[in-house]
Amino acid sequence: xxxxxxxxxxxxxxxxxxxxxxxxxxxxxxxxxxxxxxxxxxxxxxxxxxxxxxxxxxxxxxxxxxxxxxxxxxxxxxxxxxxxxxxxxxxxxxxxxxxxxxxxxxxxxxxxxxxxxxxxxxxxxxxxxxxxxxxxxxxxxxxxxxxxxxxxxxxxxxxxxxxxxxxxxxxxxxxxxxxxxxxxxxxxxxxxxxxxxxxxxxxxxxxxxxxxxxxxxxxxxxxxxxxxxxxxxxxxxxxxxxxxxxxxxxxxxxxxxxxxxxxxxxxxxxxxxxxx
Amino acid sequence: xxxxxxxxxxxxxxxxxxxxxxxxxxxxxxxxxxxxxxxxxxxxxxxxxxxxxxxxxxxxxxxxxxxxxxxxxxxxxxxxxxxxxxxxxxxxxxxxxxxxxxxxxxxxxxxxxxxxxxxxxxxxxxxxxxxxxxxxxxxxxxxxxxxxxxxxxxxxxxxxxxxxxxxxxxxxxxxxxxxxxxxxxxxxxxxxxxxxxxxxxxxxxxxxxxxxxxxxxxxxxxxxxxxxxxxxxxxxxxxxxxxxxxxxxxxxxxxxxxxxxxxxxxxxxxxxxxxxxxxxxxxxxxxxxxxxxxxxxxxxxxxxxxxxxxxxxxxxxxxxxxxxxxxxxxxxxxxxxxxxxxxxxxxxxxxxxxxxxxxxxxxxxxxxxxxxxxxxxxxxxxxxxxxxxxxxxxxxxxxxxxxxxxxxxxxxxxxxxxxxxxxxxxxxxxxxxxxxxxxxxxxx
Numbered sequence: 231x232x233x234x235x236x237x238x239x240x241x242x243x244x245x246x247x248x249x250x251x252x253x254x255x256x257x258x259x260x261x262x263x264x265x266x267x268x269x270x271x272x273x274x275x276x277x278x279x280x281x282x283x284x285x286x287x288x289x290x291x292x293x294x295x296x297x298x299x300x301x302x303x304x305x306x307x308x309x310x311x312x313x314x315x316x317x318x319x320x321x322x323x324x325x326x327x328x329x330x331x332x333x334x335x336x337x338x339x340x341x342x343x344x345x346x347x348x349x350x351x352x353x354x355x356x357x358x359x360x361x362x363x364x365x366x367x368x369x370x371x372x373x374x375x376x377x378x379x380x381x382x383x384x385x386x387x388x389x390x391x392x393x394x395x396x397x398x399x400x401x402x403x404x405x406x407x408x409x410x411x412x413x414x415x416x417x418x419x420x421x422x423x424x425x426x427x428x429x430x431x432x433x434x435x436x437x438x439x440x441x442x443x444x445x446x447x448x449x450x451x452x453x454x455x456x457x458x459x460x461x462x463x464x465x466x467x468x469x470x471x472x473x474x475x476x477x478x479x480x481x482x483x484x485x486x487x488x489x490x491x492x493x494x495x496x497x498x499x500x501x502x503x504x505x506x
Numbered sequence: 507x508x509x510x511x512x513x514x515x516x517x518x519x520x521x522x523x524x525x526x527x528x529x530x531x532x533x534x535x536x537x538x539x540x541x542x543x544x545x546x547x548x549x550x551x552x553x554x555x556x557x558x559x560x561x562x563x564x565x566x567x568x569x570x571x572x573x574x575x576x577x578x579x580x581x582x583x584x585x586x587x588x589x590x591x592x593x594x595x596x597x598x599x600x601x602x603x604x605x606x607x608x609x610x611x612x613x614x615x616x617x618x619x620x621x622x623x624x625x626x627x628x629x630x631x632x633x634x635x636x637x638x639x640x641x642x643x644x645x646x647x648x649x650x651x652x653x654x655x656x657x658x659x660x661x662x663x664x665x666x667x668x669x670x671x672x673x674x675x676x677x678x679x680x681x682x683x684x685x686x687x688x689x690x691x692x693x694x695x696x697x698x699x700x701x702x703x704x705x706x707x708x709x710x711x712x713x714x715x716x717x718x719x720x721x722x723x724x725x726x727x728x729x730x731x732x733x734x735x736x737x738x739x740x741x742x743x744x745x746x747x748x749x750x751x752x753x754x755x756x757x758x759x760x761x762x763x764x765x766x767x768x769x770x771x772x773x774x775x776x777x778x779x780x781x782x783x784x785x786x787x788x789x790x791x792x793x794x795x796x797x798x799x800x801x802x803x804x805x806x807x808x809x810x811x812x813x814x815x816x817x818x819x820x821x822x823x824x825x826x827x828x829x830x831x832x833x834x835x836x837x838x839x840x841x842x843x844x845x846x847x848x849x850x851x852x853x854x855x856x857x858x859x860x861x862x863x864x865x866x867x868x869x870x871x872x873x874x875x876x877x878x879x880x881x882x883x884x885x886x887x888x889x890x891x892x893x894x895x896x897x898x899x900x901x902x903x904x905x906x907x908x909x910x911x912x913x914x915x916x917x918x919x920x921x922x923x924x925x926x927x928x929x930x931x932x933x934x935x936x937x938x939x940x941x942x943x944x945x946x947x948x949x950x
Contacts, residue, residue, distance in 0.1 A: 269608065305691040323693065331691040338685045342547065343735060343744045352681050356692045361674060388739035404688075 255319025258412045258443040263313035275467045286438045288448040288458035295465040297447040301414045330410035347385040353407025375403035395426030413444040508765045516761045524764040527650045530661045531756035537665035539752025540672040541706045542727035547683040555724040556619040558711045560596025562626025564588035570633045648719025650771030664713045718772040725776045733783040736790035755779035815883035817844035835874035
């Protein structure tokens with residue numbers, strides 16, 4: 231919540247961010263030695279990760295495993311205790327224009343006095359810079375983005391009058407406005423209807439078809455194999471990362487979810503039902 | 507009681523004695539309406555309350571220091587500077603509590619509010635016996651009549667700058683208030699924007715201390731935007747309406763108070779704002795309570811009408827058997843069990859149907875649809891069945907997409923899909939042909 235006090239220089243002291251051979255600069259997202267702690271309790275330990283370009287990547291793990299925190303740490307939204315995350319070889323603050331972030335839908339108040347188009351237009355604010363108002367050209371782009379997620383007809387509807395799935399589409403349209411190369415999405419499939427889920431999957435496939443990289447926090451084990459090319463299994467540390475077919479194994483899931491039987495059952499079911 | 511001419515004189519700023527007072531509270535109201543909107547949307551209303559209470563120690567201490575330095579003591583800019591400093595100290599205390607402990611925000615605010623106010627009351631008592639201290643306590647409840655030209659200029663300047671900053675930073679404040687995480691990820695300096703916003707709140711609070719008083723100034727910040735929210739769903743209109751409500755409250759409130767000297771301006775201003783809030787809450791067309799109730803009632807009447815027509819049509823279908831459905835009379839008793847309505851509700855529904863000429867005059871106990879009523883019943887039944895069939899066939903997408911209003915079926919689904927659904931349901935002819943109910947053959 232209180233991100234404002236965290237972005238000052240003091241929280242992110244200068245560190246050795248020299249490029250390292252195991253993290254080549256052309257990688258969309260390279261994470262080295264990343265540790266994050268909230269109130270003395272570590273949330274993420276020693277994360278080492280290279281996310282390959284043009285892939286649709288799922289971040290999978292149990293509740294409280296640090297999935298959202300991983301995204302936020304890459305975006306300088308939470309302080310890092312150690313390590314760094316580089317976007318195409320440079321720190322995030324130098325690569326903001328190449329990254330689009332889709333926060334969790336519940337993170338905002340949907341009874342805010344704006345309509346869908348206003349929210350999508352926020353994706354142009356960075357481009358516009360200080361004090362410049364949203365102009366006709368950006369409004370047109372925002373309409374196009376809404377059209378791409380299939381809700382152009384709802385552009386002028388107040389956001390509280392949208393269904394959960396439509397609200398999620400608004401957030402995606404706002405990210406599309408940024409014309410980024412790397413998309414970080416926090417649970418875009420949470421509590422959306424089937425049609426929206428399909429629309430989001432189509433959109434993600436199209437983005438990765440255009441060579442964009444998408445990193446998606448995901449919690450539904452049953453759909454992992456059908457949605458993602460590549461997965462990162464985390465539970466405070468990276469349990470496994472790699473192409474879905476090789477990484478999404480019973481053994482790795484056991485390591486990620488531990489002895490939580492009900493979840494393992496679900497996973498076993500998911501494995502049996504692949505490919506869908 | 508003041509006469510009409512006197513009232514007009516005050517309201518139209520013709521009265522020299524009250525002109526400055528009324529004008530200053532009006533400008534204050536406009537600024538409070540604008541700044542308060544963002545304070546409300548940032549969900550920091552309580553912080554504004556803590557801030558205004560935290561100004562009191564600064565007033566007393568500034569007075570004491572000025573007297574000690576040999577000054578006259580009651581210079582307004584010096585007192586307001588003291589108020590600003592202790593207000594900022596209050597906010598700082600709150601932020602320190604928030605970031606160094608795990609106490610919740612409301613605890614931190616309650617703590618700062620009461621402790622700083624307590625310190626203020628104590629230090630006020632301590633400087634009370636110094637010469638010329640009378641009237642210091644008027645900062646608690648406000649005393650608009652004490653505004654002189656130099657005070658007015660200060661208030662006008664600060665209010666003007668605060669209003670301007672709100673409009674200049676519109677886009678930046680919007681993204682901060684709506685989604686601070688996204689704003690930070692986009693590289694907007696959220697800390698700076700938050701400090702700027704709190705600075706504006708502090709400025710408006712401090713210039714409001716003299717006329718409205720530190721206890722009531724928070725109402726002046728919060729009531730106008732809350733009232734404005736009922737009238738609109740967009741930010742810019744909300745800001746402007748809020749500014750108007752704030753300005754009108756300041757203008758009317760100070761005028762009323764000037765006409766009846768026993769009423770303190772701060773209280774009257776807040777009461778005027780509260781009255782405008784009440785009117786907005788009840789009557790505002792966008793989110794007001796009354797328009798919403800009326801809408802709901804209209805919706806229910808429409809549902810009742812459609813339910814009745816459909817029930818009547820289904821009875822006629824049963825009567826016709828395999829023959830084409832014809833408009834005949836049917837017994838009242840057949841209608842009652844069709845739905846969950848009580849006899850009294852049904853009588854009311856039938857009264858409406860007669861008024862709309864959907865029913866023909868019949869002997870008691872029998873009912874017969876009129877020609878237009880029969881046509882309407884066929885249409886409503888057909889559309890309803892199309893919806894049902896759509897919901898069944900597209901169960902995965904439909905529930906979130908569909909507004910199941912029988913009148914909207916073609917508008918929402920499009921002629922193509924309607925034809926397809928009709929074909930699936932076995933209704934071969936376009937137009938008024940009523941397809942069979944999608945679940946009539948089975949369970950019913």
